[in-house]
Amino acid sequence: MNKAHIYESAEKYVRRFGTRDPFAIADGLGIEVLFRNDFAKLKGLYRVIQRNRFIFLNNNLPEQVQTLVCAHELGHDAHHRDLADDSPFREYVLYSMNTRPEYEANLFAASLLLPDNEVHEYAREGYDVVQISAMMNTDINLMLIKMGDMNSRGYSFNTAYTPLSDFLGR
Numbered sequence: 370m371n372k373a374h375i376y377e378s379a380e381k382y383v384r385r386f387g388t389r390d391p392f393a394i395a396d397g398l399g400i401e402v403l404f405r406n407d408f409a410k411l412k413g414l415y416r417v418i419q420r421n422r423f424i425f426l427n428n429n430l431p432e433q434v435q436t437l438v439c440a441h442e443l444g445h446d447a448h449h450r451d452l453a454d455d456s457p458f459r460e461y462v463l464y465s466m467n468t469r470p471e472y473e474a475n476l477f478a479a480s481l482l483l484p485d486n487e488v489h490e491y492a493r494e495g496y497d498v499v500q501i502s503a504m505m506n507t508d509i510n511l512m513l514i515k516m517g518d519m520n521s522r523g524y525s526f527n528t529a530y531t532p533l534s535d536f537l538g539r
Contacts, residue, residue, distance in 0.1 A: 372476060372518055372521055373522070375444070375448065375473055375476050375477050375480060376476070376480045376518060376522070378447050378448070378477065378480075379444075379447075379477050379480035379481040380480065382394050382443075382447075382481065383481065385397070389481055389482055389484065390436075391436060391439040391440040391442075391443050391478075391481060391482070392436070392439055394443060394481075395424055395439065395443060395446075398422070398443075398446070399422065400422040400423065400424055400443075400446060401421065401422070401423050401424070402423075402424045402426060402439060403423060403424070403425050403426070404425075404426050404427075404428035404435075405425050405426065405427060405428055406428045406429065408425075408427040408428075408429070411427060412426070412427050412430060412434065412438045413425060413426045413427060413435075413438040413439070413441070413442050414442070415442040415445040415446055415449075417450060422446060422450075424439060424442040424443070424446075426438055426439060426442075433506060433507075436482070437478060437482065437507070437508065437511065440477070440478035440481045440482050441474045441475060441477070441478040442474070443477065443478075443481065444473060444474035444475070444476070444477025444478055444481075445470065445474050447477060448470075448473050448474070448477065449470045449473070449474070452470060475511065475514055476514055476518060478511065479511050479512075479514045479515040479518065480515070480518065482507065482511070483505060483507060483511070483512065483515045485519060485524075487505065488501060488505070488512070488515060488516065488519065489519070489524065491504060491505070492516075492526055498512055498513060498516060498526075498528055509532075510532035511532075513528055513532040514532050516528045517532075
């Protein structure tokens, strides 16, 4: 799957549902989001059970992380549903971007949660990636994924950092 297709699929959801809120989008798609208190290290997972789609989230995570994980799991729904039929994505293992599905889900989350125009505006005003991440209340690694994707689409951000491959697994 190419990066442009992943970006476009996230933008399609934003246009369709009029929001970047992954919980509202999941609801609109008929995906049931369930919060679990019994997840120790697991942040979330996506699973299809008897043709019903579910996102399970760790209820003990901060709201910002729950939002990010929900967006990530929506990426699995949009692009990897066939992989979730019989075996759930076990995120404590697969949040590494060394696997293609996890990188694609992270790219989808970055595309969904972080609008191009806002990222570009902050950069034009002279803010660096760390400052932009803080102002947009997001993980720096997700911002690095976003800026890298935007660079591949013609922007020219100077990103001196490389995102950690397992940032959601930490």
